[in-house]
Amino acid sequence: MTLFWHRRDLRISDNAGLYRALKAGDPVQPIFIFDRNILDKLPNKADVRVEFIQRSVAELAQAYRAYGSDLRAYYGKPVEIFRQLRDELRPTAVYTNRDYEPYAIARDLAVKELLDEHDIPFRHFKDHVIFESDEVQKKAGGAYTVYSPYMRRWRATLETRMSRHENEPVSFYLKPYPTEKYAANLLQEPSPHPVPTLAEMGFEPTAIEIPPREAPEEVIEHYDKTRDFPGTEGTSRISHHLRHGTVSIRAKVRRAMKLNDTFVKELIWRDFYSNILQEFPWVVDRSYRSEYDNIPWINDEEQFAAWCEGRTGVPIVDAGMRQLNAIGWMHNRVRMITASYLTKHLLIDWRWGEGYFADKLLDYELASNNGGWQWAAGSGVDAQPYFRIFNYESQQRKFDKDYRYVKRWVPEYGTENYPARPIVEHKFGRERALRVYKEALREARNA
Structure with missing residues (x-):
């Protein structure tokens, strides 16, 4: 057996x-x-x-x-x-x-x-994944730490491998494994160990609805045009299925290649961050760019609690955090905005935010979560530079101008029950972050 x-x-x-x-x-x-x-x-x-x-x-x-x-x-x-x-x-x-x-x-x-x-x-x-870290390497050897050249090599590698294996019944890459063909080899016995219930493991049911395993075709077809607008159903919502393997990544890439190249690129990001974790497992606890571990974070616990609970006074940040707390998921554009606000405006260690997301996200995947948070903080691979600080007001105007998303998750917005001012306003937060980051990075380089 x-x-x-x-x-x-x-x-x-x-x-x-x-x-x-x-x-x-x-x-x-x-x-x-x-x-x-x-x-x-x-x-x-x-x-x-x-x-x-x-x-x-x-x-x-x-x-x-x-x-x-x-x-x-x-x-x-x-x-x-x-x-x-x-x-x-x-x-x-x-x-x-x-x-x-x-x-x-x-x-x-x-x-x-x-x-x-x-x-x-x-x-x-x-x-x-489609490719492990040793399969997509620089010509001179070593892992890519910048997405764009990684993406180009990923595509070239896939094209080469697909043509090389095109006459074989199964490949390591995109052809599906015909598991059912050999199902007769499954042991034909009932299980003496049935699946335990939630109660038997000490857990309780929730009221959260799980999205289906397949996104509607029109969502994927228009993904490049709708994915950044949290007030619309413009993303696939299959990340948790990919996380737990209830769907095949090969099947999703095959489908995406037929429907929308931007969605393919998003799936390549998933491989990219997995490859980073494979090559540099220490990023779990430390900044990929070691000088960023010298940032003197303020780590105000009251402000962190306000961020966690969606009480910052920044509508799109509060909407995102409340969405996360309510359904275990947050729109990807809003993930970037909330992470930027925490690490730049509030000057709270990215590890605090990463840990909170890890506790709440249904689609929590260590590689992608860590990569996204270090990107926002400027400390990771291919990260936004420290001086790029999201202006949450312009992000609101650009991606939720009618406050459709905000009003769904922050119903008191626009009333006297919503804070008149953010706990940290943009101009002050931006200038403070620039000063703190610049001084810390200069000291690290001179040390």
């Missing part, structure tokens, strides 16, 4: 590692582990991410039952679960798809070492 371990790939179709496991020929038993190393640290027991994952795993189990198989689901710590599986089932191999976050790498290494004790192979494959 072979075990296939689902993690960020909650689907059967077009699943690289599952395809490899099934094609190898031994009966395959799929498993999923609700990881207590992660779940026990979550501050809110009504967590939409846990609810989404639990629901998706239950749907995955049902999909396996349609093939006469079933999913074994566990709630515990992966190493302990695999010690139990190793001794009870004595698998001949364990297959899975790669995860690039530092915790996941350490977890997989510990599981591999446990399996090595009994000479059980631990085989892992690329599924979550």
